[in-house]
Amino acid sequence: MTARPNQPERYYNYAYLDEQTKRMIRRSILKALAIPGYQVPFGSREMPVPYGWGTGGIQLTAAIIGPDDVYKCIDQGADDTTNAVSIRRFFAQVADVAVTEDTGKATIIQTRHRIPEQPLKAGQVLVFQVPQPEPLRGLEARETETRAMHAYEEYGLQYVSLYESVATYGRIASTVGYPTMVDERYLMSPSPIPKFDNPKMGDNEAILLFGAGREKRIYAVPPHTSVRSLDFEDYPFETQTWEEDCALCGAEESYLDEVVLDDAGTRMFVCSDSHFCADRRAAGHIGPMADHELAALETEPA
Amino acid sequence: MSASAPTVLDLAEIAPAFNDPTRESQAVFRKVMDAVARPGTIQDLAFAPEAPDGLDRAAGAVALTLFDFETPTWLDPALRGGNAESWMRFHCGCPLTDDPVKAAFALITDVMGAPALAAFNQGDAKYPDRSTTLVFQLPGLEGGPRVTLTGPGIKGEALLALAGLPEGFWDQVRANQAKFQFGVDLIFVAGDRLTALPRSTRATIQGN
Numbered sequence A: 001m002t003a004r005p006n007q008p009e010r011y012y013n014y015a016y017l018d019e020q021t022k023r024m025i026r027r028s029i030l031k032a033l034a035i036p037g038y039q040v041p042f043g044s045r046e047m048p049v050p051y052g053w054g055t056g057g058i059q060l061t062a063a064i065i066g067p068d069d070v071y072k073c074i075d076q077g078a079d080d081t082t083n084a085v086s087i088r089r090f091f092a093q094v095a096d097v098a099v100t101e102d103t104g105k106a107t108i109i110q111t112r113h114r115i116p117e118q119p120l121k122a123g124q125v126l127v128f129q130v131p132q133p134e135p136l137r138g139l140e141a142r143e144t145e146t147r148a149m150h151a152y153e154e155y156g157l158q159y160v161s162l163y164e165s166v167a168t169y170g171r172i173a174s175t176v177g178y179p180t181m182v183d184e185r186y187l188m189s190p191s192p193i194p195k196f197d198n199p200k201m202g203d204n205e206a207i208l209l210f211g212a213g214r215e216k217r218i219y220a221v222p223p224h225t226s227v228r229s230l231d232f233e234d235y236p237f238e239t240q241t242w243e244e245d246c247a248l249c250g251a252e253e254s255y256l257d258e259v260v261l262d263d264a265g266t267r268m269f270v271c272s273d274s275h276f277c278a279d280r281r282a283a284g285h286i287g288p289m290a291d292h293e294l295a296a297l298e299t300e301p302a
Numbered sequence B: 001m002s003a004s005a006p007t008v009l010d011l012a013e014i015a016p017a018f019n020d021p022t023r024e025s026q027a028v029f030r031k032v033m034d035a036v037a038r039p040g041t042i043q044d045l046a047f048a049p050e051a052p053d054g055l056d057r058a059a060g061a062v063a064l065t066l067f068d069f070e071t072p073t074w075l076d077p078a079l080r081g082g083n084a085e086s087w088m089r090f091h092c093g094c095p096l097t098d099d100p101v102k103a104a105f106a107l108i109t110d111v112m113g114a115p116a117l118a119a120f121n122q123g124d125a126k127y128p129d130r131s132t133t134l135v136f137q138l139p140g141l142e143g144g145p146r147v148t149l150t151g152p153g154i155k156g157e158a159l160l161a162l163a164g165l166p167e168g169f170w171d172q173v174r175a176n177q178a179k180f181q182f183g184v185d186l187i188f189v190a191g192d193r194l195t196a197l198p199r200s201t202r203a204t205i206q207g208n
Helices: A019-034 A055-064 A082-094 A143-151 A156-169 A195-200 A274-282 A293-298 B021-037 B057-066 B083-091 B169-178
Strands: A070-075 A108-112 A125-129 A180-182 A186-188 A207-212 A217-221 A227-229 A256-260 A267-271 B073-075 B105-108 B133-137 B147-150 B158-160 B185-190 B193-197 B202-205
Touching: A019 A055, A019 A207, A019 A217, A019 B021, A019 B057, A019 B185, A055 A082, A055 A108, A055 A125, A055 A207, A055 A217, A055 B021, A070 A082, A082 A108, A195 A227, A207 B021, A267 A274, B021 B057, B021 B185, B021 B193, B057 B083, B057 B105, B057 B133, B057 B185, B057 B193, B073 B083, B169 B202
Parallel strands: A070 A108, A108 A125, A125 A207, B073 B105, B105 B133, B133 B185
Antiparallel strands: A180 A186, A180 A227, A207 A217, A256 A267, B147 B158, B147 B202, B185 B193
């Protein structure tokens, strides 16, 4: 796909948002970075996709992106899903920006529900699409109350909830959006990433920005910041593991999606990070089902 | 009461700002964002347009990128009534305020005569983002007393040696950090260059 040249007759501003909106979002980003994990309210705009489709992440990207950026967009780890392809095309068109699926080459990576397997580096920005920025919302419906709980660092309720999970299930059962403590001050929702990805947030080289369009909140984690997943001494935080390896690339340490193949219950487990998997296969790694027809589909360019 | 009685701007006297406001403000913002995300790193804004008398290029670039009608701005007496003020009123459209507590941004060139950090808006317990962001224009970002920085955005520790700050300034910075989530955020500029100290950064003067 080629980027459309920046034609002056274009009927929208560069990167879609008007300059005043970008300034407002930029100021919110700076305050979010200065108070890691704190949710900054911002004047979220109507975007050309519905709330729930990544409007928070799109507004963050629109406020920071420039023509020198290289943009990658993933949904559940994959570059080739509908939401990711649409948003990537959107920015290629409105921001005249180069796009890539290569995690290492991107300067801005927008994501829904995953952190790439490949470690990020300085100079990269990871933009999360967040449906519900308030980690306490499931426990306390009133914003006035959750604001006060954050203000006074009153997080007992969250621990009670984790304890109830241990009492009921014998373990902390939450697997997605697992609550984290940022720099030992603010309780933060990591967005609905699997808890598998939580350890990647702390001491990351990249800037992590979180945008919730419907809820009108921006928050951030600067590089090299402590992000601790809550747990108990006798019930320590653990990530998911699989008995299977990736069926296509044989990866043993990546986050796997289960794919049902037919009505008889045949299934395969494949890397959720499509670029990570394709890269490994290009490097000669072979999984037990590498010759499956899905493998060919996976290598099609988006 | 506003900082100076509104006067009719003489447009012929007002220097130009960004040549391409969209692209240049984006480029400036990314430098400022990197500075706040990585306290102690020094960013170069040599590509920004020249600012009017009394204002360094990097200070002007920050104003053009972040100030607008939503951000009451406190200017120090050295800038009031001069070309810099007219330039900002015209290009940014920011309201000026005499009251440091009402300021979203403060622009300080006379560092020795500046009010204490605690005089500015410290934010609200529930909305700490409402605090003032102070922009200090210094003679240099190097050559002053060496200060060790730790905290979010810093791997291990970082060093900074800002020049031209008054005696006791770093005690104020330490007090500002100690009352986190409250506190002001600091941006320092000198010439074309910029660095930042958000309230989360812990600063220690070496030798103390």
